[in-house]
Amino acid sequence: MKVRVNEVEHHVAADWRDETLLTVLREHLGLAGTKFSCGIGQCGACVVHVDGSAINSCLISIADVENKNILTIEGLASGDGSLHPLQQAWIDENVPQCGFCQSGQIMQALALVGDKPDPTDADIDSVMSGNLCRCGTYDRIRKSIKKAALVMRSTS
Amino acid sequence: MVSISRRNFLIATGWVAAGVTGVYALSKHAVAVAPTIIFPDETSGAAWVQIRPGGVCHMFFPRVDMGQNANSGLAQIVAEELNIDVEDIQGVQPSTSDVPPLAVTAGSMSMTAFSRPLAIAAATLREGLRDRAAVKLGEPVAAVLDDVGGFQTSDRRKVSYADLVDDTGLVIERESDQAVPALYAFDSGRQKTQVGHPKSPLGIRDLVTGGRVYTADVPMTGVLYGRAVQPPVRSAQIASLDTSGVAEVRGVVTLVEEGDFVGVVCTTPRAVDKAIAQIQVTWDLQQPITEEEISRLIDVDGKMAAGDLEHILQDKAHRRNADWSVDLRFDVQVQTHAAQEPRAAIARFNDAGADHRLEIWTGTQDPFGMQRFASMDTGLSESDVVIYLQRLGGGFGGREHYEVERDAVRLARAVGRPVKVQWTRADEFMASRSRPASAHRIRIASDDQGNLTDWWYGYVTGHVVFARERLPGWLLPVARLSDDSGVVKGAIAPYQAPHQRVECEDVDLPIDLGVWRSLNGASAIFAIESAMDELAVLQGKEPVAFKIAQMQGEQPRLAHCLATVRKLSAKRRLPEAAGYGRGFACGIYDGRCFVAVSADVFVDEVNQQINVLHLCCAQDVGMAVNPDQLRAQIESNLVWSIGMALLERFEVADNTIQSSNFDNYTIPRMRNMPTLDIDIIDQPNLPPTGAGEVALVAGPPAIANAIRDASGFRALSLPIRFADI
Numbered sequence: 001m002k003v004r005v006n007e008v009e010h011h012v013a014a015d016w017r018d019e020t021l022l023t024v025l026r027e028h029l030g031l032a033g034t035k036f037s038c039g040i041g042q043c044g045a046c047v048v049h050v051d052g053s054a055i056n057s058c059l060i061s062i063a064d065v066e067n068k069n070i071l072t073i074e075g076l077a078s079g080d081g082s083l084h085p086l087q088q089a090w091i092d093e094n095v096p097q098c099g100f101c102q103s104g105q106i107m108q109a110l111a112l113v114g115d116k117p118d119p120t121d122a123d124i125d126s127v128m129s130g131n132l133c134r135c136g137t138y139d140r141i142r143k144s145i146k147k148a149a150l151v152m153r154s155t156s
Numbered sequence: 157m158v159s160i161s162r163r164n165f166l167i168a169t170g171w172v173a174a175g176v177t178g179v180y181a182l183s184k185h186a187v188a189v190a191p192t193i194i195f196p197d198e199t200s201g202a203a204w205v206q207i208r209p210g211g212v213c214h215m216f217f218p219r220v221d222m223g224q225n226a227n228s229g230l231a232q233i234v235a236e237e238l239n240i241d242v243e244d245i246q247g248v249q250p251s252t253s254d255v256p257p258l259a260v261t262a263g264s265m266s267m268t269a270f271s272r273p274l275a276i277a278a279a280t281l282r283e284g285l286r287d288r289a290a291v292k293l294g295e296p297v298a299a300v301l302d303d304v305g306g307f308q309t310s311d312r313r314k315v316s317y318a319d320l321v322d323d324t325g326l327v328i329e330r331e332s333d334q335a336v337p338a339l340y341a342f343d344s345g346r347q348k349t350q351v352g353h354p355k356s357p358l359g360i361r362d363l364v365t366g367g368r369v370y371t372a373d374v375p376m377t378g379v380l381y382g383r384a385v386q387p388p389v390r391s392a393q394i395a396s397l398d399t400s401g402v403a404e405v406r407g408v409v410t411l412v413e414e415g416d417f418v419g420v421v422c423t424t425p426r427a428v429d430k431a432i433a434q435i436q437v438t439w440d441l442q443q444p445i446t447e448e449e450i451s452r453l454i455d456v457d458g459k460m461a462a463g464d465l466e467h468i469l470q471d472k473a474h475r476r477n478a479d480w481s482v483d484l485r486f487d488v489q490v491q492t493h494a495a496q497e498p499r500a501a502i503a504r505f506n507d508a509g510a511d512h513r514l515e516i517w518t519g520t521q522d523p524f525g526m527q528r529f530a531s532m533d534t535g536l537s538e539s540d541v542v543i544y545l546q547r548l549g550g551g552f553g554g555r556e557h558y559e560v561e562r563d564a565v566r567l568a569r570a571v572g573r574p575v576k577v578q579w580t581r582a583d584e585f586m587a588s589r590s591r592p593a594s595a596h597r598i599r600i601a602s603d604d605q606g607n608l609t610d611w612w613y614g615y616v617t618g619h620v621v622f623a624r625e626r627l628p629g630w631l632l633p634v635a636r637l638s639d640d641s642g643v644v645k646g647a648i649a650p651y652q653a654p655h656q657r658v659e660c661e662d663v664d665l666p667i668d669l670g671v672w673r674s675l676n677g678a679s680a681i682f683a684i685e686s687a688m689d690e691l692a693v694l695q696g697k698e699p700v701a702f703k704i705a706q707m708q709g710e711q712p713r714l715a716h717c718l719a720t721v722r723k724l725s726a727k728r729r730l731p732e733a734a735g736y737g738r739g740f741a742c743g744i745y746d747g748r749c750f751v752a753v754s755a756d757v758f759v760d761e762v763n764q765q766i767n768v769l770h771l772c773c774a775q776d777v778g779m780a781v782n783p784d785q786l787r788a789q790i791e792s793n794l795v796w797s798i799g800m801a802l803l804e805r806f807e808v809a810d811n812t813i814q815s816s817n818f819d820n821y822t823i824p825r826m827r828n829m830p831t832l833d834i835d836i837i838d839q840p841n842l843p844p845t846g847a848g849e850v851a852l853v854a855g856p857p858a859i860a861n862a863i864r865d866a867s868g869f870r871a872l873s874l875p876i877r878f879a880d881i
């Protein structure tokens with residue numbers, strides 16, 4: 001069985017085929033940027049994109065993403081190491097505290113700005129409320145999303 | 157533990173093999189006790205900073221990274237002393253073999269306790285290098301001036317640190333009776349280049365690109381997966397155990413049963429889930445785990461009616477029968493840390509020839525404690541155990557015990573292979589060492605002008621620092637004769653009255669308890685600030701002016717915070733319509749941190765909810781080393797204030813913990829966020845106070861007071877639900 005993650009094809013060994021996408025990414029493919037936190041779709045720490053849509057990878061079985069295109073936080077920066085505008089905004093605003101939720105936050109925000117290039121506060125509230133941050137970095141996440149969206153609008 | 161001087165220790169570990177390190181000529185050493193409570197003194201920073209060949213500054217990070225970014229702030233201080241940029245410092249997170257034992261990271265103490273020792277270390281190094289530069293330049297020391305990354309003469313002849321350091325190991329020793337060199341970071345008259353400037357936390361790039369920085373991210377060849385069953389309370393003993401289904405599960409390597417410890421090791425994480433699900437266990441409890449039992453144990457009114465509470469914290473001409481203007485009981489709920497990262501640990505045993513027989517990767521607030529406990533648990537000597545400290549995905553006081561580490565150690569020992577243990581979210585709740593429930597009775601009397609005459613505050617809470625789960629059993633009765641430093645946090649109000657009494661009692665609750673952000677501070681100050689607000693309302697007085705007046709000039713820093721936050725809040729107009737309200741609260745955390753918060757709320761009758769619209773905070777932080785990081789900590793505390801005031805409640809029933817995940821323990825989400833306005837009051841002449849758990853003492857009462865203003869409802873218990881109104 002094969003999955004495509006960040007444009008690289010990976011083989012999933014037989015023992016791992018009844019695991020979740022999250023577990024396979026972290027434990028089998030060595031892509032540990034996506035995080036486990038609740039395991040039941042309540043926190044968003046595990047958000048990745050499957051064929052362009054943001055999903056909680058703790059809720060989906062690896063068998064269900066066979067041959068699909070998966071994008072994780074590790075694949076967000078360009079090959080030359082330059083950061084995505086969202087990542088850059090996250091650094092400029094010093095968003096992370098403990099940092100644990102931030103991969104999921106950024107991947108969810110990527111879906112938001114893809115959908116709404118100029119997100120309002122209400123858009124941010126509705127799309128980002130599935131992503132918990134115990135450290136309470138929400139105010140900075142909001143600012144960074146707006147900042148990155150502006151950069152993305154002006155460069156596209 | 158072997159007696160070893162810092163100098164010998166550092167030579168033995170190779171840290172001083174090359175370059176220049178400062179070290180004190182002392183042979184002091186310290187032996188750790190539970191939990192590790194060795195705080196640094198003026199000499200301890202010495203060996204933590206080093207200029208390496210090539211002139212690069214290396215620094216051991218003395219703190220555990222868990223979101224407060226204390227190490228980055230400390231690095232700024234080192235950079236200031238050495239005239240370099242903080243970005244050029246290479247931080248090294250030491251393992252327990254690299255450095256002598258140091259205190260657990262807790263209590264917002266990092267900046268307060270570590271800033272000066274590190275400044276002294278770096279300044280000593282700088283002055284030692286200046287001596288060398290003087291020789292090299294053929295000038296008297298006084299003619300050798302500072303330059304970026306080195307020194308220069310008035311005629312601009314330069315020598316960099318790189319020119320002064322070669323690859324022989326050199327230790328600059330300073331006798332303890334020698335004067336402390338000039339500390340640039342603490343010189344308020346000085347234009348600073350590092351301290352006081354916002355700087356990005358070191359290592360931030362890893363956090364936005366999916367770097368491997370947390371325990372469960374550590375790659376490990378040949379690793380197996382394991383987990384143990386968590387009891388609802390640590391004193392529980394297994395009553396019945398049925399593991400017969402485990403053997404059927406594919407991928408099970410072994411089942412481990414040792415007394416009340418039962419766990420499995422498997423080849424994949426999924427197999428662990430399935431195997432654990434096959435373990436049926438029931439527990440014998442010492443006390444019933446129910447709400448009724450907790451309420452019974454903290455019955456403050458019953459206990460106060462029966463006589464004095466156990467600890468009298470303040471007693472000044474107390475009168476039992478004053479004419480009370482306010483006489484209220486407040487109840488504060490149990491809360492848990494709910495850090496976003498569920499705990500994980502990896503343990504590996506090695507053959508006799510290896511450097512360490514046991515290696516443990518973990519994120520903990522107390523790495524030296526882990527080393528000690530693992531040694532006790534396995535019978536290995538402490539030097540045979542090494543802890544590789546990983547970043548924590550949130551700490552908040554909940555990560556200082558040997559537990560997930562214990563699971564990994566015992567399981568790895570059973571299979572002779574490295575084992576990774578990843579707790580589930582349900583494990584996190586089950587094993588929570590929660591902030592105890594507490595009940596508070598406050599009585600205040602005032603004279604004709606409305607000034608306080610009598611203050612009588614009594615409260616009963618579960619243990620905090622002396623919780624039975626935190627200290628060895630034999631120590632408990634002794635320790636509990638004195639005040640529990642966590643229980644008494646926040647108890648003494650800043651208000652003055654001729655007759656004043658504060659008393660408290662700490663009791664055993666049927667659940668595990670421990671240290672939660674601000675300890676008892678947020679609970680006590682919620683009660684105090686609610687009661688004072690109620691008195692102001694009853695007297696028809698503006699609460700800020702009333703509170704400042706009742707401090708009678710004794711708390712100028714706190715009064716200033718309160719006045720400042722009132723100004724901040726006035727920048728935004730509160731709608732006249734029904735349902736809107738504004739509240740204020742202030743507090744002193746740990747005698748040294750001053751804060752005031754205002755809250756604007758809307759009690760929404762239509763949608764049946766309470767919305768926090770806007771929070772302002774003014775906090776006196778002493779010296780503001782990194783203003784942006786302080787602001788981040790304040791933001792965090794304000795978000796927690798919403799959780800404590802309106803959302804979070806740790807549920808128990810039927811002799812177990814009922815809260816198990818974020819669907820039944822609600823923490824703030826993006827949609828709960830108000831707008832924020834924060835003012836940091838910088839006092840460059842005063843030591844930094846820390847900010848990790850300060851504003852949380854004033855946020856919840858500010859919200860409760862705003863609800864009173866909006867609706868007339870005085871919240872007597874937390875969390876406040878719309879239905880209560």
Ligand code: FES
Pocket residue numbers: 035036037038039040041042043044045046047056057058059
């Ligand atoms: S871990 Fe997937 S939503 Fe929380």
Ligand code: FES
Pocket residue numbers: 095096097098099100101102132133134135136137223496549550
């Ligand atoms: S930064 Fe710690 S959970 Fe979000």
